[in-house]
Amino acid sequence: MHTTAHACGLTLTLVLTLAGTAQAQPVPALFHEPERTEFIQQGGTGLSELRAYAELGYVAAQYQLAQRYLQSQGVERDAQQAALWLGRAAEEGDPRAQLELALLYLHGKGVPRSNLQAAHWMLQAAESGYQHAQLKVGAMYEHGLGLSKDPTEAYFWYCLASEGVWGNHQAVKERDRLGAQLTHVQRTSARTAVFHWRPH
Secondary structure, eight states, rough: OOOHHHHOOOGGGGTBBBGGOOOSSSSOGGGTTTTOOOOOOOOOOOHHHHHHHHHHTTTHHHHHHHHHHHHSSSSSSHHHHHHHHHHHHTTTTTTHHHHEEEEEEEHHHSOOOOOOHHHHHHHHHHTTHHHHHHHHHHHHEEEEEEEBBOHHHHHHHHHHHHHHHHHHHHHHHHHHHHHTTSHHHHHHHHHHHHHHOOOO
């Protein structure tokens, strides 16, 4: 079980496995819904100004520019350009960009399809405390997408995603569904790890 490993902050390479590299593997329904954590504001910053700020390294501008390319806001829809700017923001630690870049890798949009890359970026976002990503990491562990199939670890991430004021209904649903399939020892172990977990 990797829950303790996450709680102790071991490197991502310990949890990324070749078991999740099968490119023909179907993607669970949880990953098919568009993930938009922030809408493009109408008006305001023009495209050229936004691009200038993005080029200067402003993470918020990089993320917004990627959204413009994903949603065809003032530019032609371009998944490759979106992936490029999400990648830059993701490298700077923006969890929204990390999550959306992971989804692009999972579906092979704008980048080569890679479950391992998807898992890498989704874990980055999840380990920073971003609950949208924690829910999806739980699903990745449950279905073995880029990560070793591990129902206890999946339950751990579902529990994290269902904690606090965010109260994601889907996370609660997945937590309770999977929890019913686990032993008391597995649930207790995961819950204990959740209690001691801190974002990186």
